[in-house]
Amino acid sequence: MNKMNQTINLGRRTALKVGGSAGLLALFGAVGLLQSGLAQAEWNKTAFSAKSMDEALNAMGVILPENSASIKLTVPEIAENGSVVPVTVESSLTNVEQISIFVDKNPNVLAANFSIPSGTEGMVTTRVKMGQTANVIALVKADGKFYRASREVKVTAGGCGG
Amino acid sequence: MNIKSILLLALVANGAAYAAEAEVSDSDRIAQYREMISDGNPADFDEMRGESLWKAVAGPKQATLEQCDLGKGAGVVKGAYAELPRFFKDTGRVQDLESRLLSCMSTLQGLNADEIAAKPFATEKKPSDISSLATYVVGQSKGIKMAVSVKHPKEKEAYEIGKRIFSYRAGPYDFACSTCHATSNVRIRMQDLPNLNVKKDAQAAYTTWPAYRVSQGLTRSFQWRLNDCFRQQRFPEPKFASEATVDLTMYLAVSANGAAFAGPGLKR
Amino acid sequence: MKAKWMIGTVLIASLAGFSAQAAESKLDAKTAEIVKRDFQDRGIARADRVVQDELQALCSKYHDKLPAKLKSKMEGEQAEAIKLPADDKYMGDWKAGEKLAQSGRGMTWSDKAEDPAGGNCYNCHQLSAKEIAFGTIGPSLLHYGKIRGNSLEVQRHTYGHIYNAKAFQACANMPRFGHKAILSEAQIKDLVALLLDPESPVNK
Amino acid sequence: MGNPMKIRAAVKDGVTEVKILMQHEMETGLRKDADGTLVPAWFITEVKAQYQGRSVMEAQFGQSVSKNPYLLFRFKGGAAGEKINVSWMDNKGDKRSDEAAITAA
Numbered sequence: 001m002n003k004m005n006q007t008i009n010l011g012r013r014t015a016l017k018v019g020g021s022a023g024l025l026a027l028f029g030a031v032g033l034l035q036s037g038l039a040q041a042e043w044n045k046t047a048f049s050a051k052s053m054d055e056a057l058n059a060m061g062v063i064l065p066e067n068s069a070s071i072k073l074t075v076p077e078i079a080e081n082g083s084v085v086p087v088t089v090e091s092s093l094t095n096v097e098q099i100s101i102f103v104d105k106n107p108n109v110l111a112a113n114f115s116i117p118s119g120t121e122g123m124v125t126t127r128v129k130m131g132q133t134a135n136v137i138a139l140v141k142a143d144g145k146f147y148r149a150s151r152e153v154k155v156t157a158g159g160c161g162g
Numbered sequence: 163m164n165i166k167s168i169l170l171l172a173l174v175a176n177g178a179a180y181a182a183e184a185e186v187s188d189s190d191r192i193a194q195y196r197e198m199i200s201d202g203n204p205a206d207f208d209e210m211r212g213e214s215l216w217k218a219v220a221g222p223k224q225a226t227l228e229q230c231d232l233g234k235g236a237g238v239v240k241g242a243y244a245e246l247p248r249f250f251k252d253t254g255r256v257q258d259l260e261s262r263l264l265s266c267m268s269t270l271q272g273l274n275a276d277e278i279a280a281k282p283f284a285t286e287k288k289p290s291d292i293s294s295l296a297t298y299v300v301g302q303s304k305g306i307k308m309a310v311s312v313k314h315p316k317e318k319e320a321y322e323i324g325k326r327i328f329s330y331r332a333g334p335y336d337f338a339c340s341t342c343h344a345t346s347n348v349r350i351r352m353q354d355l356p357n358l359n360v361k362k363d364a365q366a367a368y369t370t371w372p373a374y375r376v377s378q379g380l381t382r383s384f385q386w387r388l389n390d391c392f393r394q395q396r397f398p399e400p401k402f403a404s405e406a407t408v409d410l411t412m413y414l415a416v417s418a419n420g421a422a423f424a425g426p427g428l429k430r
Numbered sequence: 431m432k433a434k435w436m437i438g439t440v441l442i443a444s445l446a447g448f449s450a451q452a453a454e455s456k457l458d459a460k461t462a463e464i465v466k467r468d469f470q471d472r473g474i475a476r477a478d479r480v481v482q483d484e485l486q487a488l489c490s491k492y493h494d495k496l497p498a499k500l501k502s503k504m505e506g507e508q509a510e511a512i513k514l515p516a517d518d519k520y521m522g523d524w525k526a527g528e529k530l531a532q533s534g535r536g537m538t539w540s541d542k543a544e545d546p547a548g549g550n551c552y553n554c555h556q557l558s559a560k561e562i563a564f565g566t567i568g569p570s571l572l573h574y575g576k577i578r579g580n581s582l583e584v585q586r587h588t589y590g591h592i593y594n595a596k597a598f599q600a601c602a603n604m605p606r607f608g609h610k611a612i613l614s615e616a617q618i619k620d621l622v623a624l625l626l627d628p629e630s631p632v633n634k
Numbered sequence: 635m636g637n638p639m640k641i642r643a644a645v646k647d648g649v650t651e652v653k654i655l656m657q658h659e660m661e662t663g664l665r666k667d668a669d670g671t672l673v674p675a676w677f678i679t680e681v682k683a684q685y686q687g688r689s690v691m692e693a694q695f696g697q698s699v700s701k702n703p704y705l706l707f708r709f710k711g712g713a714a715g716e717k718i719n720v721s722w723m724d725n726k727g728d729k730r731s732d733e734a735a736i737t738a739a
Contacts, residue, residue: 076195111698406468
């Protein structure tokens with residue numbers, strides 16, 4: 001039933017491509033220019049328009065990391081309605097800087113991205129739409145490193161269907 | 163949050179191994195889903211909208227609804243819904259909330275009741291004033307025990323007729339309300355169906371309407387609930403706030419007596 | 431003395447019974463009147479749909495528990511009205527049947543006259559093991575054909591049951607799909623195939 | 635200008651929990667309405683929450699966030715009576731900003 005440890009076939013990229021605003025941000029971040037939480041996290045159009053996980057990660061300049069036990073992803077196993085699927089991402093890691101939520105079978109795979117200023121806990125709850133049964137994937141950046149958790153949500157038909 | 167849900171949430175939190183081993187039924191998983199979406203109800207926005215409509219001057223008579231008598235005296239909103247439907251002397255009939263709001267909008271504000279009744283429900287494009295007003299009024303009975311009276315002969319009669327409508331089979335599918343709502347522990351697709359002849363189920367169902375429907379992105383009133391049940395029953399359309407709908411509401415409301423009102427709810 | 435008292439009691443009881451009965455039928459009549467008045471045409475759902483046929487009226491009156499004699503009389507009448515296909519062939523296309531079984535549409539006021547009705551099967555029954563969103567109002571039909579085989583007799587019975595479930599259980603919850611012209615002959619055959627074809631997911 | 639948000643913020647043991655419910659259609663741009671016409675994309679793109687002039691959360695949303703978005707997070711600090719400010723902006727440039735006082739949980 002549970003897909004926590006199941007590897008999803010997303011395809012791997014071998015090289016990290018730095019480009020676009022995400023790449024620039026990563027650069028600034030690296031030299032500590034954007035530590036204050038006032039980071040102007042620009043709405044990453046390429047990432048939010050991405051049609052596949054590969055495309056989205058590419059736009060964000062991230063290589064899909066392995067599943068990590070330090071990320072707790074809470075989603076319902078079955079959602080009666082795909083228009084509201086609650087998602088909670090929590091991490092036991094210190095210095096969480098960013099949390100991203102993806103739905104791998106949605107037309108736009110990246111649902112939301114959260115920049116976590118220092119002093120804010122590494123957790124967030126929100127609600128996403130799901131067009132069909134799919135994997136919800138949480139990507140967490142902490143101390144400059146990326147971690148992942150993913151789980152399947154079954155979207156079913158509820159009510160009389162009339 | 164009930165114990166079951168807490169356990170379920172704990173299960174989810176603990177992840178793979180535990181969830182796989184435990185015998186969790188699909189119905190439990192649905193219950194878990196409902197628990198997870200129960201916080202942050204967008205019906206609150208409809209309540210806010212209703213409250214401002216209640217206090218806003220409107221209609222040819224340029225009046226607010228603040229003098230509307232919902233059964234507990236002019237202007238008393240708190241707890242009014244927990245005692246509806248009831249018999250009203252001034253109109254000489256038993257009225258549910260929406261029927262009563264219709265009376266108030268017509269007598270106090272001079273609005274055309276027929277026009278309101280012709281398009282009483284919110285659509286994707288247009289909110290419904292009477293529906294938002296209902297959401298506001300029910301919100302003012304949150305936590306108050308349902309205490310609907312059948313002392314007046316007309317109230318008793320409404321209850322009896324409502325009970326009969328509940329098992330009235332007709333239409334191309336031979337359905338009655340009771341076809342789906344008179345058996346315990348059954349579901350339609352994934353949806354658990356309350357047995358409305360059983361007090362506990364009737365209470366849980368009635369006290370959580372009106373409700374925000376996540377599948378529609380709209381807050382739905384009790385009249386809408388009945389209307390859509392009849393649609394799926396393959397019946398013709400019940401007239402808005404008609405005696406048939408009020409009587410059926412009376413039967414269901416009385417069945418819910420004793421339970422604290424918990425709406426507006428949040429549903430699939 | 432004692433006998434007199436007893437007669438008195440019986441008299442009062444029967445009087446009370448009589449007046450209670452009168453009140454009951456008065457309420458029944460009023461209910462019918464209100465229902466007739468308070469439902470209106472909308473789309474394809476015409477107001478006269480609330481007019482009950484004899485069986486609907488009886489099932490409403492007896493809360494779906496007909497006295498034994500009446501029950502077998504009504505079941506007999508319904509059975510007689512079943513029209514089996516002229517070609518005596520019952521197995522349609524199970525794939526089309528599965529699609530029909532999934533659809534909960536048909537005959538509501540938001541459906542159009544030209545839209546074909548669905549079978550609504552999954553609303554109440556488990557069929558294919560793959561579909562987890564199934565209702566439980568009706569019995570599970572998983573492995574329906576695997577259990578029964580698909581002899582001509584079974585095919586006829588299955589067709590008849592979908593055509594008019596009330597021939598087998600007078601006040602069954604299940605609609606009379608053929609009797610009330612909800613589904614066409616070809617559609618019912620597709621459903622028969624869904625239930626009986628060894629290749630159907632129902633029998634896997 | 636957008637419709638008001640519902641913001642609840644409660645402090646307990648030195649940690650403030652913020653729950654935000656926004657009123658927004660969150661149209662994906664892929665949905666057809668009843669007449670079959672495509673409803674154009676219209677969704678919140680950015681949400682910012684501030685406490686005493688400092689950012690406590692910055693979110694970017696895509697089309698997959700549900701209608702009437704909900705957001706919950708926690709930050710260290712906060713005291714009853716102090717204010718939380720939340721603002722959002724959508725892809726049409728519409729904006730909304732609301733404030734709520736922190737309560738003791």
